[in-house]
Structure formats: C-alpha cells, structure tokens
Amino acid sequence: MNAAIEQLGAIREWRSALSYTVQNSYPVTPGFMTKYGGAAESGLRLASAAATTDSDKKALQLLTNEYNNMHQSADRFQQARQTLTAIPQDSLDNDPLDQKIVACGHALAAMATSGEYQDAASCH
C-alpha cells in the first residue's frame, strides 16, 4: 500500500509537470522524461516488489497500466518536439488519454483509502 501511494504520487508529479510544461510551451525533453518517468518507473518497481497478496497483484496491474498511459501521454509531446511539430498550449485540454490517467489515479487512490481492490475501467 505504501509503495502504491508513492507510485501514484510519482505519476501525479509527472502528469502535473507535463500539463504545466505544455501550457507554457516549454519543451518536453529527454531530461523531462528521465526525471519524471524515471521516478515513476522506480516507484513501479518498488510497488512490484511489495506486491504479495492477490489484491496487491491485481492492483499492480492497474498501476502498470497507469504508468504506461502516462508514459505514452508524455512521449507524444517529446516526439512532437523532436519532429519539430507545433504543440498547441491547449493540447491537454479535453484530451481523452489525459482524462483517463486522472480517472484511473482517482480510482487507485480510492482503493488505497478503502484498502480493497476494485477493478476500474479507466485503468485499462
């Protein structure tokens, strides 16, 4: 549970920083991906090592999906910069993938609070 909350925090940091970066037209660089993606990946590994019960393992799968979605969300902006594609400042407004990440994060936080696993469509 501790590792999962830490991992969720790392994803939140990543998503929030991506949002601010895009809104201010700052570049999403490999350094950005390393700082935030690296912390989230490390958190995921810790959560994986801490997963012992069936519920832990099922929740871990959702955490992994959340990580993958966040990586995908950030990576598209990194790719756009590398290919010199213009990135509108409102790119993340009403973005389905970004909204899915938020919804999954909320579902996982609710699970952490209740202490019980419950499948969440937003995490698939």
Added chain:
Amino acid sequence: MRARRVGWILTLGVLIFSQAVALSQSVNQSGTLLVNGHSGQVPVVQLNGKSYVDVEALARVANGTISFQGEQILLTVPGAVAGTAATAQPAASVGFSKAFVSAGIEMMGTIREWRSALSYTVQNSYPVTPGFMTHYGGVAEASLRQASVAATTDSDKKALQLLTNEYNNMYQSADRFKQARQNLTDIPQDSLDDDALDQQIEACGQALAAMALSGEYEDAASCH
C-alpha cells in the same frame, strides 16, 4: 471494544430506566424501558431495592440481538438514535476518519506536484511566475480546504495542522523564487540542492504519508 460498549449500554439502560420509569414497590410489574431512544414495555422485577429486566426483553427494546455462548451472553445493539443521550459516544473521535484520510492523501499529492514542478522549474531556469503560484498553489490551497472540511476527529484536526504547516512551507519555498525573479535576482540552477526548507517539506510529506497508512496521528518535527 464491543464488550465495553455493551457494558456501557447496559449501564445506561439501567440508569435511564431508573430515572424514566416510575415503578411501584411491587415485586413484579411492567414498565417502560428507554434505551438509546428506543422504548418498550418490559416486565420488571424488584428485588432488594433494585430493578431487574429480562436481558432478552432489553435486546428487543434496543433493537439489538442476543446470543448465548457457554456462560457468556453476547448483546449487540445498533447505534443510538440521534438526539438522545447515547449520541455522546466518543467513538467518532478516535483515529482518522476515512474522509479525512482521502482528502489528506489528495492534499499531499498536490504538495508533491508543486514541489516537484518547482524543482524542475528552478533546475531548468524557467521562471517561477505568479501563474506558477496560481497553478500549483491554488490547487493545493483548495485541497487543504477540502481536508479542513473533512476533519472531524481529534486526530484529523491535529493532522490538519501539520498539513497546513506543510502547505505554508511549500508556499514559502516557491514564493522566494517568485520574489527573486521579480527583483531580477539571479537564481542558481542548484538552488534547491541541499536546501533546508525543501528537505523539511519532503520529510514532512513522508511523515504524513506514514500517518495516513498507519491510521494513527503521530507528531512530526519536520512538520513544524
């Protein structure tokens, strides 16, 4: 806990009964028993100046259940009816409430976002603007208000003070960079490396996360 509560309920039942029911000195008669706002007619036996009621009748009046296990009698009654004397039970003041833990975790998440973004901003020489403060500080402040509304137990309220301190420290940490930019003061990219206030914020965040997990309040020096 349940046994203690049952004992308390029984005591309460007898006390209320003694005060609420006017009994004659006859040995055996019926009276009105009031328990936790529930009332009913029960047979009463007077013996040596004391009033006795059938425990099964007591359970029935209190909308409870009763079972017998060997020499033990297990009486379970539901919560008191609002507005009765029994609503003064202190159970709600023990530990963290679920709503507060949820709001507290959310609040700590916003502080993490703020701190992490500040670190990235300073390291990359991006400006800490009023917009930055509004973006992150505003969210954290709204989240703190939510936690404040959710704080009901004593533990919630004590932890809320630590959350407030954490918010104030984070605000102070970010604000100094905003001020420096406004004053055109140079901000080294390594400003937050080994920064005492930044480390205090991190340590307090970890202490609060540990409290949320344990479900118990414990004072943390890093949050003061």
